[in-house]
Amino acid sequence: MSFLKNSFTINAPAKVNLFLKVLGKRRNGFHNIETVFQTISLYDKIYIYPSKDFIVSCPSINQEDNLVYKGGILLMDYVKKKKGARIVLQKNIPIASGLGGGSSDTASCLLGLNEFWDLGLSKKELKALGRMLGADVPYFIDGGTRLGEGIGTKLKKLPSIPKCYFVLVVFDFMLVTKEVYEKFKIKNSKLKIENIILAIKNGDLYGIAKNLHNDLESVVIKNHPEIEEVKNILIKEGALNALMSGSGPTVFGIVDDKRKVERIMDKLISSNIKALVTEPV
Known part of the structure; x- marks a missing residue:
């Protein structure tokens, strides 16, 4: 301020x-x-x-x-x-x-x-x-x-996560949070938040990336398969992992190296995919 x-x-x-x-x-x-x-x-x-x-x-x-x-x-x-x-x-x-x-x-x-x-x-x-x-x-x-x-x-x-980059892919459509949650069917998942918390506490960026998870992805991807396609591009071009944020539709890739970020951005730009680079703060 x-x-x-x-x-x-x-x-x-x-x-x-x-x-x-x-x-x-x-x-x-x-x-x-x-x-x-x-x-x-x-x-x-x-x-x-x-x-x-x-x-x-x-x-x-x-x-x-x-x-x-x-x-x-x-x-x-x-x-x-x-x-x-x-x-x-x-x-x-x-x-x-x-x-x-x-x-x-x-x-x-x-x-x-x-x-x-x-x-x-x-x-x-x-x-x-x-x-x-x-x-x-x-x-x-x-x-x-x-x-x-x-x-x-x-x-x-929680402790601050290690230095890294978030490549954000922004879509041209909007989603209403309430509607996304209403479509989600509660299921018993074995995934535990403790795994990513432990990785954060240990300063383990690769462990954090490995344990990225969002229950709401499955709901949104049914109607917007391009989200899954973008995730695959991010990972193929060098992101440690990729995930939809919150109720979507923005997708982020977590990247550990500036050169990988440049390669990912080159690929996204050449594919006419809107993206930007951010860092944790």
């Missing part, structure tokens, strides 16, 4: 899920999961300026539908004070792509407005507010490498 003449600039990072297992459905419609979140170096830009009224501007999202706007209103309700700010949201993270852009923007604005309005709220309070806005919002209050349980809001810090 940077400051300039009473204005703030915030980088809101995207995330990938290194592991995602769906355990069951709650009565309220939410699903219990086990996941490992990882923030990456792809950012939305958020600018906060002084204003008498509270305004959120983003060309691709109506103000009333924007979680950032809802977060600001919730924050004012919580402190029982009417505040003003003009927020300009510059989207770089694709919408409805499995990268958590909306949740990250919301968490970043809760943090930014807490400072901008000098509210003095703790991260615990901001996370509690975040849970009211979206299951991934509390995670983005801290970011980094974290275990998520329950509906993803029970969080535990």
Whole structure:
């Protein structure tokens, strides 16, 4: 977060899920999961300026539908004070792509407005507010490498993963998270999250790559086989492994060497596949 003449600039990072297992459905419609979140170096830009009224501007999202706007209103309700700010949201993270852009923007604005309005709220309070806005919002209050349980809001810090690269492949279609989860049929899987957690704790990048997993892939690939095709290209060209992030459709390949990244990008570009390179943050 940077400051300039009473204005703030915030980088809101995207995330990938290194592991995602769906355990069951709650009565309220939410699903219990086990996941490992990882923030990456792809950012939305958020600018906060002084204003008498509270305004959120983003060309691709109506103000009333924007979680950032809802977060600001919730924050004012919580402190029982009417505040003003003009927020300009510059989207770089694709919408409805499995990268958590909306949740990250919301968490970043809760943090930014807490400072901008000098509210003095703790991260615990901001996370509690975040849970009211979206299951991934509390995670983005801290970011980094974290275990998520329950509906993803029970969080535990994990060691940072070793230096590597994430080659992201972005598709032209969007997916609705709720619809993807609804199509998933719960099954007893022998895959255990403990394996990837152990690899993370040991700083074992190859063990992390070996244990990448996402239950929701099978649902999405049925209607979008291109996701499986892209995964195969990434692995064939040098990625240690590849996975769909969250509810999709974005796919990432985990790569251990810059030269391999260049080879993978050359192949994707020559195949007219939209991709970008990021790193864990």
